[in-house]
Amino acid sequence: MTDSAQNANKTARKGVSRRRFLLILGGGVGALAVGAVAAGPTLVREGRLAMNTLFLTGDAPGTAPPKAPFVWFQIDADNTAHLYIPKIEMGQGIHTALAQVAADELDIAWETVRVHQGDAERGFDPALIFTFGSTSVTALYQPIREVAAALREMLRSEAAAQLNVAAERLVPVGSAFMVREEGGDNLLEPPITYGQIVAAKQGEWKTPETTPRLKTGAEFRYIGKSIERVDLRDKVTGRAIYGFDARVEGMKYGAVARPPRYGATLKRAGTGTAGSMPGVIAVVIRDGFAGVVAETRAKAHAALAALDLEWEGGTNISQAEIEALVSIPAQGGTLIQRVGDVEANGGGTRVEATYRVPMASHAQLEPQAALAEVDGDSVTITTSTQSPEITRDSVAAALGVDAAKVRVVPAYIGGAFGRKTGVDVGAEAAILAKGAGVPVHVGWTREEDMMYGYKRPPAVNSLWASLDAEGGVTAVHHELASADILLNPDIGAPILGRILGTDPLAAGGSLILYAFPNRRVVYHHTPIPVPTAYWRGLGSFPNTFAIETFMDELAAAAETDPLDFRLRYKPEGALGDRFERVLNAVAEASGWRGAAPEGRARGLAAVYDRGTVCALVVEASAENRQIRVHRAWCAVDPGLVINPDGAANQVQGSIIMGLSSTLKERFTVENGMAAAQNFNAYPLLTLAEAPTIEVIAINSSDEPVGGLGEPVGGLVPAAVSSAVFALTGERLREMPFTLA
Amino acid sequence: MQLTINNQVYEVAADPDDMLLWVIRDTLGLTGTKYGCGAGICGSCTIHLDGAALRSCITPASAAEGKAITTIEGLAMLSDDGEEVLHPVQQAFIETQTPQCSWCMSGQMMTAAAFLENNPQPTDAEIEAAMNNNICRCGCYARIRAAVARAAEIAQEGAA
Ligand code: FES
Ligand code: FES
Numbered sequence: 009m010t011d012s013a014q015n016a017n018k019t020a021r022k023g024v025s026r027r028r029f030l031l032i033l034g035g036g037v038g039a040l041a042v043g044a045v046a047a048g049p050t051l052v053r054e055g056r057l058a059m060n061t062l063f064l065t066g067d068a069p070g071t072a073p074p075k076a077p078f079v080w081f082q083i084d085a086d087n088t089a090h091l092y093i094p095k096i097e098m099g100q101g102i103h104t105a106l107a108q109v110a111a112d113e114l115d116i117a118w119e120t121v122r123v124h125q126g127d128a129e130r131g132f133d134p135a136l137i138f139t140f141g142s143t144s145v146t147a148l149y150q151p152i153r154e155v156a157a158a159l160r161e162m163l164r165s166e167a168a169a170q171l172n173v174a175a176e177r178l179v180p181v182g183s184a185f186m187v188r189e190e191g192g193d194n195l196l197e198p199p200i201t202y203g204q205i206v207a208a209k210q211g212e213w214k215t216p217e218t219t220p221r222l223k224t225g226a227e228f229r230y231i232g233k234s235i236e237r238v239d240l241r242d243k244v245t246g247r248a249i250y251g252f253d254a255r256v257e258g259m260k261y262g263a264v265a266r267p268p269r270y271g272a273t274l275k276r277a278g279t280g281t282a283g284s285m286p287g288v289i290a291v292v293i294r295d296g297f298a299g300v301v302a303e304t305r306a307k308a309h310a311a312l313a314a315l316d317l318e319w320e321g322g323t324n325i326s327q328a329e330i331e332a333l334v335s336i337p338a339q340g341g342t343l344i345q346r347v348g349d350v351e352a353n354g355g356g357t358r359v360e361a362t363y364r365v366p367m368a369s370h371a372q373l374e375p376q377a378a379l380a381e382v383d384g385d386s387v388t389i390t391t392s393t394q395s396p397e398i399t400r401d402s403v404a405a406a407l408g409v410d411a412a413k414v415r416v417v418p419a420y421i422g423g424a425f426g427r428k429t430g431v432d433v434g435a436e437a438a439i440l441a442k443g444a445g446v447p448v449h450v451g452w453t454r455e456e457d458m459m460y461g462y463k464r465p466p467a468v469n470s471l472w473a474s475l476d477a478e479g480g481v482t483a484v485h486h487e488l489a490s491a492d493i494l495l496n497p498d499i500g501a502p503i504l505g506r507i508l509g510t511d512p513l514a515a516g517g518s519l520i521l522y523a524f525p526n527r528r529v530v531y532h533h534t535p536i537p538v539p540t541a542y543w544r545g546l547g548s549f550p551n552t553f554a555i556e557t558f559m560d561e562l563a564a565a566a567e568t569d570p571l572d573f574r575l576r577y578k579p580e581g582a583l584g585d586r587f588e589r590v591l592n593a594v595a596e597a598s599g600w601r602g603a604a605p606e607g608r609a610r611g612l613a614a615v616y617d618r619g620t621v622c623a624l625v626v627e628a629s630a631e632n633r634q635i636r637v638h639r640a641w642c643a644v645d646p647g648l649v650i651n652p653d654g655a656a657n658q659v660q661g662s663i664i665m666g667l668s669s670t671l672k673e674r675f676t677v678e679n680g681m682a683a684a685q686n687f688n689a690y691p692l693l694t695l696a697e698a699p700t701i702e703v704i705a706i707n708s709s710d711e712p713v714g715g716l717g718e719p720v721g722g723l724v725p726a727a728v729s730s731a732v733f734a735l736t737g738e739r740l741r742e743m744p745f746t747l748a
Numbered sequence: 749m750q751l752t753i754n755n756q757v758y759e760v761a762a763d764p765d766d767m768l769l770w771v772i773r774d775t776l777g778l779t780g781t782k783y784g785c786g787a788g789i790c791g792s793c794t795i796h797l798d799g800a801a802l803r804s805c806i807t808p809a810s811a812a813e814g815k816a817i818t819t820i821e822g823l824a825m826l827s828d829d830g831e832e833v834l835h836p837v838q839q840a841f842i843e844t845q846t847p848q849c850s851w852c853m854s855g856q857m858m859t860a861a862a863f864l865e866n867n868p869q870p871t872d873a874e875i876e877a878a879m880n881n882n883i884c885r886c887g888c889y890a891r892i893r894a895a896v897a898r899a900a901e902i903a904q905e906g907a908a
Contacts, residue, residue: 099847099848100848101848236845237845237847239850240842243853244820244834244838244841244842244850244853244857245780245820245821245823245824245832245838246778246779246781246821246854247780247821248850250779250851252779253773253779255777255779261774304774305774306766306770371885372849373782373790373849373851373883373884373886374783374784374849374851375783421849422850422851423848423851423885423886424849425885451783453786454784454786454787455786653845654845657845657848657888657891658848660887660888660890661848661887661888662887664886664887664889664890665885665887686789687785687883688787692885693887693889695879695880695882695884695892696877696880698887698889698890699890700890
């Protein structure tokens with residue numbers, strides 16, 4: 009393969025120029041360490057996709073090149089290639105997927121790759137490390153390839169100089185080059201390894217003037233392959249360190265007093281007899297905060313009861329009152345979609361329905377946890393966080409120190425699903441560590457995480473549609489009300505809500521993309537005095553449930569097969585083609601056109617969510633009025649699939665978590681506090697209740713355009729509701745589903 | 749008190765009613781055993797006591813005195829030349845790419861290892877019953893079934 013201009017593909021043409029390709033070169037003797045920063049098209053795209061970051065930080069994308077790297081390579085003399093990844097591994101396989109992307113373009117032998125978590129120590133901007141919203145691959149695919157290719161070319165030209173041959177004659181063969189014989193095709197032994205090139209290098213490295221040609225799909229060695237996860241060996245042997253596992257010499261354990269009601273604050277706090285409880289090292293009381301540091305977690309928690317605390321304010325709201333708050337008022341709201349004229353076309357037969365999604369706990373299996381070490385005004389926090397930036401800022405604010413003095417070390421995350429955005433436990437550990445003068449680890453109990461963690465916002469969606477005499481849909485109106493995600497004043501940007509009139513994250517997925525001639529969507533902002541925020545899928549979860557179940561209701565009203573009905577109204581243009589492809593793929597895999605086995609029925613749902621198009625079929629039964637999902641098939645098109653087995657794992661997990669919500673989970677509040685404290689009162693789906701799942705991954709592009717961790721979830725309740733309707737004629741519109 | 753963990757004897761200063769999980773994790777620093785609920789529900793904290801699977805979050809440390817404790821760190825073996833040889837269950841969980849976040853997986857693997865010890869050739873229904881009390885929030889259930897079945901195969905191959 010040669011680097012001819014003729015071969016240059018379109019990605020290379022829109023690549024970075026030298027001006028934007030600022031390399032940070034360095035490293036020790038015999039090592040080449042490269043961090044790269046870029047601006048321009050890739051950064052703009054990242055900014056666009058990562059709308060959450062944009063909203064949270066207020067940074068306008070693309071205005072100035074960032075000063076921090078977004079990827080870091082280091083090649084050692086022994087030919088090991090260290091790769092520092094700026095995203096956090098929480099089970100989604102991101103370290104593996106991004107390493108595949110980098111290794112492919114750098115042409116390294118897979119066994120030489122060592123993947124590390126990138127952190128602030130290597131100059132990474134904590135904002136970049138924010139791992140959320142299924143955006144990691146789409147945001148970093150192109151820039152990582154550009155840097156890896158540039159690094160490969162640096163190694164090639166250096167090897168050419170060392171061997172005194174033309175660079176064109178050097179052929180990458182996996183962490184090494186071989187020289188092509190002059191005038192022939194044979195490769196001459198011995199190869200020169202990247203490590204040898206690095207070790208023999210004298211003087212400055214030269215960075216390329218332009219971005220080299222990037223590989224085409226046919227040339228990929230790792231992208232598109234089901235490569236084993238790089239983190240599993242450490243995980244199955246118990247060596248992997250998560251936030252709850254962080255340890256340091258001399259550390260003690262902290263526990264923090266929690267209010268009896270949401271929103272209550274400390275009116276008065278005294279140490280009581282806590283200081284003389286066994287094992288207690290320090291009682292830390294400051295404005296609005298009371299906590300204990302002790303020799304063990306149990307002793308710290310036991311001492312909390314001996315504090316002398318008085319709480320004031322807060323809510324005593326009941327579940328019924330919450331449901332009344334999250335409802336659709338007779339008027340008002342913010343218009344967020346208008347296609348055609350719904351009013352003028354709202355005659356004919358009317359179909360209408362209202363759907364409800366309750367609060368839910370993330371129930372990620374590792375509760376919040378952080379270790380804080382305070383040394384003067386410098387702080388180190390080792391924690392499971394999706395956002396080192398938010399952790400850093402909340403710790404800095406809590407201790408009144410400069411954010412630059414707070415170092416956040418991101419550990420492996422034992423499940424997050426939106427729960428670990430860094431809003432609380434890091435600051436608690438820091439306050440206690442400073443107060444006690446020793447390093448302190450705070451790990452929330454399950455009860456604390458369930459009672460005090462923010463929740464999935466409850467939502468209600470009402471839809472109506474008009475059908476003409478032939479069963480054609482003339483208009484669809486969708487109105488929704490949700491408690492807050494981004495507008496939650498503790499975590500988000502309330503000012504944005506005032507400007508937009510919506511919570512943009514709760515409104516996600518609420519637009520009607522099917523090609524009905526007249527469409528309208530209205531959003532109602534209905535906050536509740538219970539903390540609600542990010543939960544896997546954000547607004548896409550309730551909105552997809554509502555829209556897709558309604559599609560099934562419309563298909564029934566139009567006496568059309570739900571698959572044919574969706575194909576008839578598929579979105580316009582290329583998106584419609586992608587819908588058609590996933591719908592047909594899932595229909596074929598599931599045998600949709602044939603009859604379901606005796607006693608079972610199938611349900612279908614499809615969605616476009618943040619770049620990914622997917623369709624799901626479930627097969628369910630309702631023996632003894634117990635809903636059971638036996639099988640599921642999901643076709644998913646995220647553009648380009650980096651790791652098919654990893655993609656399948658994400659989709660399978662999303663379906664199981666979605667089914668757990670569909671059939672089991674309902675978080676309720678009584679007298680202003682969680683009714684459930686642990687899994688006995690908040691059961692999750694178990695293994696015996698899980699269906700077998702077949703995933704069909706579809707590549708529709710030469711680059712990844714969407715994520716995989718979230719789009720599928722909201723399809724599950726819609727497909728299950730539709731299957732139960734096909735089976736029993738009963739429509740389930742409120743999660744979790746039960747047949748009376 | 750004295751605890752024997754993965755064939756090593758530890759002298760620990762623990763109260764008799766301190767839960768074994770926290771003695772293992774916090775006092776001794778063997779953090780491979782995980783905490784998920786502290787109430788015996790989720791199975792994350794599963795260890796072996798004299799070969800039987802046990803939930804360490806609800807077991808007082810004193811109950812383990814004089815018995816052999818195995819944690820996830822002790823599941824693999826060392827070969828004669830000092831190489832780590834994974835237990836068939838660990839091999840199978842990697843081969844099937846089962847873990848996602850993996851926080852539940854120490855408990856899943858310890859449960860599976862004890863189960864297969866007693867039932868080396870289980871049916872799918874027996875696997876389902878044995879693994880049904882371990883929660884996996886990441887939703888790896890379909891793969892856990894496959895992994896346990898595969899582990900049984902690997903163990904058979906090894907024994908043959
Ligand atoms: S932590 Fe022991 S069963 Fe959940
Ligand atoms: S892999 Fe995350 S809880 Fe099981």
